Amino acid sequence: MLRRLTLETVVVAGLAASVLLVIVEGSGPHVAPPRPAAPPTPAALAFQQAQAEAAARAEAQRRQAEAAQAVMQPAEEETILPEGHGRAETFGYCVACHNTAIIRRSHFTRAQWDGLMDWMTEKHGMNALDGELRQTIVDYLATHFGPRQAPARGGNPFLN
Numbered sequence: 001m002l003r004r005l006t007l008e009t010v011v012v013a014g015l016a017a018s019v020l021l022v023i024v025e026g027s028g029p030h031v032a033p034p035r036p037a038a039p040p041t042p043a044a045l046a047f048q049q050a051q052a053e054a055a056a057r058a059e060a061q062r063r064q065a066e067a068a069q070a071v072m073q074p075a076e077e078e079t080i081l082p083e084g085h086g087r088a089e090t091f092g093y094c095v096a097c098h099n100t101a102i103i104r105r106s107h108f109t110r111a112q113w114d115g116l117m118d119w120m121t122e123k124h125g126m127n128a129l130d131g132e133l134r135q136t137i138v139d140y141l142a143t144h145f146g147p148r149q150a151p152a153r154g155g156n157p158f159l160n
């Protein structure tokens with residue numbers, strides 16, 4: 001009786017010890033397995049999409065503003081032309097259709113400038129330019145926008 005009891009006690013104690021061991025082991029510090037990333041919810045996807053669209057809109061606006069800035073040029077003043085007799089007449093008469101850049105980059109002889117006045121009238125509807133006003137303007141143009149001088153030896157041809 002005592003023997004059996006002892007045997008039973010040992011077995012039970014052994015079992016209990018094993019169970020305890022398992023419990024203790026199991027509750028020990030352990031690292032949680034990494035959770036698989038949850039797929040984005042429809043709301044998150046919509047948010048991402050909205051953000052991307054907003055960024056694209058902002059970029060388009062920035063480009064547009066840049067382009068507008070490049071096109072926008074400050075209005076020209078008469079003083080953009082070199083000082084001289086006939087400047088006011090030339091500026092007043094010639095900037096109705098285009099700015100002075102087209103004039104300033106030109107280098108013509110007096111005869112060529114004179115011919116250009118007729119060309120402008122015939123081809124581009126400029127009011128015919130006659131008499132004293134024509135003289136004044138053509139003289140001014142020929143004086144200040146005459147043919148380029150040959151650059152001096154060694155001179156920079158781009159600076160003429």
Ligand code: HEC
Pocket residue numbers: 090093094095096097098102103106116117120124125126127137141
């Ligand atoms: C009625 C409108 C008008 C007026 C006013 C006018 N122009 Fe023009 N001009 C034009 C047009 C249009 C062109 C051609 C522009 C082009 O080809 O891009 C032109 C072109 C020119 C050119 C470039 C010619 C070339 O072949 O390189 C010069 C220089 C010029 N104009 C000078 C003048 C001068 C100087 C006056 C004032 C006397 C004047 N323009 C007045 C319409 C005008």
